[in-house]
Structures are given as structure tokens and as C-alpha cells.
Amino acid sequence: MKNEIVITTIIGRGAVCEGDFSAEGSVRIDGEVNGDVRVTGTLIVGAAGSVRGNVEAQSVVIGGEITGDVTVTEKTELTATARLIGNISTAVIVIDENAVFHGNCNMNQDVSGKRSRPVSRAIRAGKKSAKEAIEEALKEVEAANRADELSEDSKEPDQN
Numbered sequence: 001m002k003n004e005i006v007i008t009t010i011i012g013r014g015a016v017c018e019g020d021f022s023a024e025g026s027v028r029i030d031g032e033v034n035g036d037v038r039v040t041g042t043l044i045v046g047a048a049g050s051v052r053g054n055v056e057a058q059s060v061v062i063g064g065e066i067t068g069d070v071t072v073t074e075k076t077e078l079t080a081t082a083r084l085i086g087n088i089s090t091a092v093i094v095i096d097e098n099a100v101f102h103g104n105c106n107m108n109q110d111v112s113g114k115r116s117r118p119v120s121r122a123i124r125a126g127k128k129s130a131k132e133a134i135e136e137a138l139k140e141v142e143a144a145n146r147a148d149e150l151s152e153d154s155k156e157p158d159q160n
Helices: 121-155
Strands: 007-011 016-018 021-023 026-029 032-034 037-039 042-045 050-052 055-057 059-062 065-067 070-072 075-078 083-085 088-090 092-095 100-102 105-107
Touching (some): 007 021, 042 055, 059 070, 070 075, 088 092, 092 105
Parallel strands (some): 016 032, 050 065, 059 075, 070 088, 075 092, 088 105
């Protein structure tokens, strides 16, 4: 069974909301919001919709335009018609081809919760070989530096 979004609020095409907007549940914006938007569920910005302000929601699907920062606890999706000028902070992001995104993205997933993978003997052997190669290269550089110092000392005329 597919997760269906039940939209509880719609800002229709041609509607203009001046000021901050907040709603419980999921919201679809096909009009214009000039202010911050805070939604407890999913926010859908339709292809004709626009938001000029920061957005906070559980998940976001952008088909229109947002000028502001987007903070999402779950998934952010930019469709092919999306235009986002601002930073994104989200757990999961999907950006379709031809979407416009200008800003930074912070994938704020909990890294500490990931389990570590066991290191195989082959990898350990590779690390040991790399370590030995580095040590050998450092010894060669040190030896070359000493040889250069000795040749510099032998070139200097004795001034006594």
C-alpha cells in the first residue's frame, strides 16, 4: 500500500498570502506566500506556486519556486520544474534533472547510528603495505636531504 498524502489546506492559484503561514497536516500551495511557512506534515509547492520565505516541514515536494531556506525532518524533493534559491537542511534529498537549486545542502543524518563494517584481512594487508610504502618514501626523502646537506658542506670553501 502506497503512502498517500491527505492535504488538509490548499492555497489556490491566484491566491496571495502576505505574512507567515502555519498549518497542521499537509498543505498544497499553488498560489503565492510572502512569508515563512511552517507545516507539520508534507508541503507541496505546485508548479505555479511560490514561497518567499523560510520553510519548515516534515517533508517537502517542490514543483514551483521557493526563495528562502528549507528545513525538513524527512525528505525533500525538487521536481523538474522546481526553483529553489536558499539552503536545504534535510535527511533525504531527491533532485530531478532540470530542477534549479542555488544554495547549500546539509544532510543532517545521524552518522553515529551507522554500524561499522568489519575490516577484511585483505584491506588490513593493503593498509599495512601502504604504511610501509610511506615509511620507505620518507626514509628515501630523509636520505636525499642528508646527501644534499653533505654535498653543500663539501662545496663551501674553507675560510680558516
